[in-house]
Amino acid sequence: MTDVESALAEKDLGNEAYKKKEFDVAHEHYDKAIKLNPSNIVFYNNKAAVFFEEERFDECIEMCKQAVEVGRDNRADYQMIARAMARIGNAYLKKENQKEALHWFQKSLSEHRDQELVKKTKALENEIKEAEKRSYINPKIAEEEKQKGNDYFKKGDFPNAMKHYNEAVKRDPENAVLYSNRAACYTKLMDFQRALEDCDTCIRKDKKFVKGYIRKGACLMAMKEFSRAQDAYKGALAVDPSNAEAMQGLRQAYSSSDEPPEKARERALNDPEVQEILSDPGMRLILEQMSQDPGAIRAHLSNPEIAKKIHKLKNAGIIQMR
Structure with missing residues (x-):
């Protein structure tokens, strides 16, 4: 028997011992196999x-x-x-x-x-x-970063405020207040979409944090989304019925929504979300069906996704619903 064959025989013996959990014996056979064929x-x-x-x-x-x-x-x-x-x-x-x-x-x-x-x-x-x-989470450091952000925000230095708010969110991602502060900063920087995302995150993390709704309302007002702004302020008032800032915001949202229908429609048609809904062949078919059969709307409103899109078009003044 050659060294190679002998080595394989030792390996087989080692495997048998391994299966039996006789580890010392397995080591002996594998050591012999290595010596015979390294x-x-x-x-x-x-x-x-x-x-x-x-x-x-x-x-x-x-x-x-x-x-x-x-x-x-x-x-x-x-x-x-x-x-x-x-x-x-x-x-x-x-x-x-x-x-x-x-x-x-x-x-x-x-x-x-x-x-x-x-x-x-x-x-x-x-x-x-x-x-x-x-x-990385450290609420104490998050609070320090928030205060630094607030200091820069008060000075009107929004880019530096944003750096500290970003760090604060990373350090304490479950703190609703931090998203509200950052949303205010995004609004000042005219980055409304990110501001809205932070407002929604803020509200999701703390449904009773009134400032989150108010910031969302302010952001939507800046975007001239008056109907949605009304809903945001109503959300704030549902939590705190006597909140003066929310009441003032709601009044402004109502008064601002009196713009001429033509202007409102023109603005709505420039909304990417509205454009996406109107370019969907399925939604175009539904809208055509609704125009021919007003009773068909009930069936479509039972689908939450379609209902959301229909209400978006209604609030934007694209369609009329009784």
């Missing part, structure tokens, strides 16, 4: 697997690195090299070193794209990102 990556990988089962992770990592080196030198199959690298990643996971684990998973995938490892790598990437976000 150029076969499989023997190193198998021995590393034993170390892994024994939770001797540092030794597992070193053995896998040796396997990779032997594999490279002897032009081993890429899958075998990838397997060694993946096991290094798994060992680092057991050692709770996620970043090093990710590094080795990515190296493994560069050798061979195993679909299960692809899923595991993506999940790990997401875990690391979430952990980084959580570690």
Whole structure:
């Protein structure tokens, strides 16, 4: 029997011992296999697997690195090299070193794209990102950044105020007040769409935070979306019926909505959301049906998505509804 054949026989004996969890015996046979044929990556990988089962992770990592080196030198199959690298990643996971684990998973995938490892790598990437976000959260620093933003805002330096509001939001992303402050800054910078997004986030995080509704109303007023501004101010008054700022805003929204219909329609037709609705073949068909059969509207309003679009067109003065 040649050394190569003897080495394979020792490997088989090692595998049998491994299955029985007789790890000391498995090590002995794999060591003999390596001595008889030191150029076969499989023997190193198998021995590393034993170390892994024994939770001797540092030794597992070193053995896998040796396997990779032997594999490279002897032009081993890429899958075998990838397997060694993946096991290094798994060992680092057991050692709770996620970043090093990710590094080795990515190296493994560069050798061979195993679909299960692809899923595991993506999940790990997401875990690391979430952990980084959580570690960055610090309400105390967020409050400091908010105050700095407020100082710049009062001076009229809105770009610098925005920098501090952005940092505050990153530091305390569940704080509704921060989105309200940033929305005010976006409004001053005439970035109304982002201001609206922040107002909606603010309201979603704290439905009783009146300022979020008022800021949304102000933003919509600036966009000449008077009907939507009315709804925003009504939302504020639903929380605080005696709020003077909301009442004043609602009065302004009502008085401003008295603009000539032609002008309102022209402005509405320039609204990207209205343009998107009117360019939808399905919505055009529904509108045509409604014009021919007024009773058809009831059926369409039962669909929340379609109802939302119909009300948008109604509020914009594009269609009339009784």
